[in-house]
Amino acid sequence: MPARTQELPIRADNSSAAASPIAGTSKCLPSHMPGETFWQTSRHHLHDHRSSEELPSHSDIVIIGAGYAGVATAYHLVKDHPSLNKSITILEARGACSGATGRNGGHARPDFYGHIPTYMDRAGAEAGAEIAEFEIRNLRALKKTIEQEKIDCDFTLTRSIDVWCNADSASKAKAVYDRMTAEGLEYMEDVAFYTGNEVEGICGVKDAKACASFTAGTMWPYKFIMRLVELIVDAGVNLHTHTPATSVSPDGEGGFIIDTPRGKMHANKVVYANNAYVSGILPQYKKNIVPCKGICCRITVPEGVTAPLLNNSYINRTEDNVLSYLIPRADGSIIVGGAAAIFKKHEDQWYDNVDDSVLIDSAKDYYNNYMQRTYRGWENTAAKIDQIWTGVMGYSYDSNPHIGAVPGEKDQYILAGFNGHGMPVIWLSAKELAQMIVNDIPFEKTTMPRLFQTSQFRIDRALNGKPEDGDILGSGKFAATKP
Incomplete structure (x- = not known):
């Protein structure tokens, strides 16, 4: 699906963004x-x-x-x-x-399983735990500010579910969970880890081999x-x-x-x-800090079709270890993105690239029929991509x-x-x-x-x-x- 473009915004002085001869001419x-x-x-x-x-x-x-x-x-x-x-x-x-x-x-999700073990290996358990605990406090502070300032941004406090569909990756994730639990880290008390035959029924993801859940937030950023x-x-x-x-x-x-x-x-x-x-x-x-592009989209079901209810946010890892992040919205739509494993080898499409006017070509079709092939109960919904876009993030060494x-x-x-x-x-x-x-x-x-x-x-x-x-x-x- 090609990226949609929009007309240049009109400024207060009735000129357009194109009036700046520098904008868009530099990689920076x-x-x-x-x-x-x-x-x-x-x-x-x-x-x-x-x-x-x-x-x-x-x-x-x-x-x-x-x-x-x-x-x-x-x-x-x-x-x-x-x-x-x-x-x-x-x-x-x-x-x-x-x-x-x-x-x-739109995912305000603390990092429990991503880089925390790596940080512990590099700098010690205390330094790694500092990051996880800081991110948990960050989520609570966000919630407090949104409530105090009465900010209408669709904020929800929910459970986020990490899912592994690859058996080897699931075993490694369980080992990480056991290690983190053995460290005696207080924040791990909020984590529940599941393996066995009932995993798919717990998370709703087809062929899931393991899943973990903990508290996270979603919002309209x-x-x-x-x-x-x-x-x-x-x-x-x-x-x-x-x-x-x-x-x-x-x-x-x-x-x-x-x-x-x-x-x-x-x-x-x-x-x-x-x-x-x-x-x-x-x-x-x-x-x-290198500019790197990512991909994200919104998935909807046709008018008259009721989307199956999802109450949790997700990080899904497929059998071939393609990672996607996902949040459900109250209107029944889904925001999902990621798929870096699909486009990683095509460095020119995303690495040191600031052009968010075009999609990442090698991954632009990945999320077609994503809900149907990933989640139980979505097979006959005719869910499809409504909008798809790219963004430029700053990745550190x-x-x-x-x-x-x-x-x-x-x-x-x-x-x-x-x-x-x-x-x-x-x-x-x-x-x-x-x-x-x-x-x-x-x-x-x-x-x-x-x-x-x-x-x-x-x-x-x-x-x-x-x-x-x-x-x-x-x-x-x-x-x-x-x-």
């Missing part, structure tokens, strides 16, 4: 014509917002990127620090929440972020969409000059929250985000490189980063997992290593080194 800037996604079918009135006709000449804090990371950082700056008497400006290359956050699967945008704009944060930051340079007096196609502005502090595109301004992160003060650079901060796993970590990370910015405290004084800290060691390891030795394309041969 997003395409100016992203493919259509279900989440943004109805555009928010602040999607293309500019707080003023002219770019401000100065702002105390400039945040680059109006996705989850940038908006969450601004929210915590103004909400958690009400006495902060500083001007804040967000610069966004396209519309607000038009990048990975507005194109993902675009609605969540855009409500936060409303709140921060009302609080006085300046938002300038279709204004890509193309360079940041010192002014010689302790501040910074930020170049954009609309002119220059001055800042005292800069936050890089542009995820996959961060190396366009911070070249030292070129091999540390070692699978951990880069957060904190940019090494060797005063008053510059980074919050990027989420490996397609930003929903479970960004909210509290942004809260902690805001404390670093306001109170000038080091990373070690925050509650963030130690492996999230950006460092010169991590930067150099990626710059000096081969791509296939990292986690993105290879198996992470640096496992024996310190983080």
